[in-house]
Amino acid sequence: xxxxxxxxxxxxxxxxxxxxxxxxxxxxxxxxxxxxxxxxxxxxxxxxxxxxxxxxxxxxxxxxxxxxxxxxxxxxxxxxxxxxxxxxxxxxxxxxxxxxxxxxxxxxxxxxxxxxxxxxxxxxxxxxxxxxxxxxxxxxxxxxxxxxxxxxxxxxxxxxxxxxxxxxxxxxxxxxxxxxxxxxxxxxxxxxxxxxxxxxxxxxxxxxxxxxxxxxxxxxxxxxxxxxxxxxxxxxxxxxxxxxxxxxxxxxxxxxxxxxxxxxxxxxxxxxxxxxxxxxxxxxxxxxxxxxx
Numbered sequence: 001x002x003x004x005x006x007x008x009x010x011x012x013x014x015x016x017x018x019x020x021x022x023x024x025x026x027x028x029x030x031x032x033x034x035x036x037x038x039x040x041x042x043x044x045x046x047x048x049x050x051x052x053x054x055x056x057x058x059x060x061x062x063x064x065x066x067x068x069x070x071x072x073x074x075x076x077x078x079x080x081x082x083x084x085x086x087x088x089x090x091x092x093x094x095x096x097x098x099x100x101x102x103x104x105x106x107x108x109x110x111x112x113x114x115x116x117x118x119x120x121x122x123x124x125x126x127x128x129x130x131x132x133x134x135x136x137x138x139x140x141x142x143x144x145x146x147x148x149x150x151x152x153x154x155x156x157x158x159x160x161x162x163x164x165x166x167x168x169x170x171x172x173x174x175x176x177x178x179x180x181x182x183x184x185x186x187x188x189x190x191x192x193x194x195x196x197x198x199x200x201x202x203x204x205x206x207x208x209x210x211x212x213x214x215x216x217x218x219x220x221x222x223x224x225x226x227x228x229x230x231x232x233x234x235x236x237x238x239x240x241x242x243x244x245x246x247x248x249x250x251x252x253x254x255x256x257x258x259x260x261x262x263x264x265x266x267x268x269x270x271x272x273x274x275x276x277x278x279x280x281x282x283x284x285x286x287x288x289x290x291x292x293x
Contacts, residue, residue, distance in 0.1 A: 001125070001126035001128075002046050002053045002127065002129075002247070003053075003055075003128070004043040004046070004053060004055045004056065004057075004131075005124075005135070005143045006037065006038055006039015006057060006134060006135060007038055007040065007057065007091055007134035008035070008037040008040040008059055008068050008091055009040070009092050009108075009112070010034075010036065010090060011092075011274075012031070012093070013031065013233075013235065013273070013274070014030075014031050015028060015097050015098075016096055017098065018098050018099075019096055019098050019102065034274055034276075035067075036095075036236070037057075038154065038156060038239050039055060039130075039135070040057065040068065041236050041239035041277070042154070042239045042242050043077050044077065044276050045236075045243035045265075045269075046244075046247050048075065048277055048278065049244060049247040052078070053076075054080070054123075054126065055077050055079065055081070055082060056081045056082070056119065057083070057112070058084075058114055058115035058135075059084055060084070060090035061086050061087065064092075065111065068082075068090065081123040083115060089108075091108060091110035091112040092107070092110060093107045100231070102234060112134055115136065115139055117138055119139070120139065120143055124147045124148075126149055128149050128151075128152065128246045128249060129143060129152065130154070130242060130246055131143055131144065131152070131154070132154045133155055133158070133159070133160060134156070137160070137161060137165065140165055150170050151170050152173060152242060152245065153173070154172075154173045154174075154238065155172060155173075156178055158182050166195070167199070170200045171199065171202045171203075171245075171255075172199050172202075173205075173206060174205055175207075175208070175238055176206075176208075183195060192205075192215050199217075201217055201255075203215045206237075206238055207223075208226075209228070209267075210223075211223060212224050212226070212241070212259050214259050216255070220256075224260055224263055226267050227263070231270045232270065234270050240265055240276075240277035241263070241265070243265075244264075248261045264286070265278065
């Protein structure tokens with residue numbers, strides 16, 4: 001089983017011809033309202049790939065919270081540890097996506113901020129734990145300390161204050177921007193060494209269309225390419241990558257092979273609007289297509 005400790009947001013996606021500059025007003029071409037939040041995205045994406053998933057999260061006592069729980073149930077996710085926070089709004093994210101699929105995101109954490117350490121009691125079981133940083137660091141730290149399986153931290157957003165958390169996780173999966181924020185240097189090799197000394201097993205830096213760089217504490221360093229696709233929307237690609245990585249590790253694949261599959265699933269995800277990953281039958285069809293090219 002994959003356990004996800006993380007956030008849920010209502011995603012308000014605005015498609016624009018260009019991302020606005022400071023002081024600039026642009027007109028949205030289209031507006032979508034959908035389910036999001038890094039924890040939810042990862043949980044749903046892992047479930048769609050066939051894993052048994054439990055989400056530990058907080059929502060508000062509003063219609064968005066109710067909708068979130070019903071949505072998770074429809075995606076075959078265990079919601080027994082979801083907490084409803086009275087008098088608090090469900091989290092929300094406002095996402096601008098330009099015609100090249102690039103995005104900027106502003107998040108109001110809402111109920112995500114009120115997920116507490118006590119909410120984790122008797123909840124941390126499974127083979128793999130997925131965590132992010134849209135909830136309080138103290139909650140992430142407790143989860144990482146108490147979980148007994150493989151622990152993966154997707155450090156987004158990357159304003160990590162309690163760096164002791166890094167020593168508690170097996171694998172960390174920043175994108176390029178998050179990587180630089182974590183190590184505070186433009187020297188990529190130096191930064192890799194810094195993170196490798198802190199985490200237990202590996203650093204995976206996701207590089208968008210270039211794939212992912214895998215570096216392990218035992219000295220392996222390999223750039224794993226991603227298939228070329230027509231990018232429509234990059235939103236949630238990192239979440240899909242982390243979900244797929246967890247699923248293939250749970251299936252018993254070695255880390256490098258799991259990253260290869262995660263790259264492919266994430267590539268498929270950016271060919272459609274929204275932050276949620278593809279379903280298993282879509283992935284199988286896509287894998288067959290690229291294998292035959």
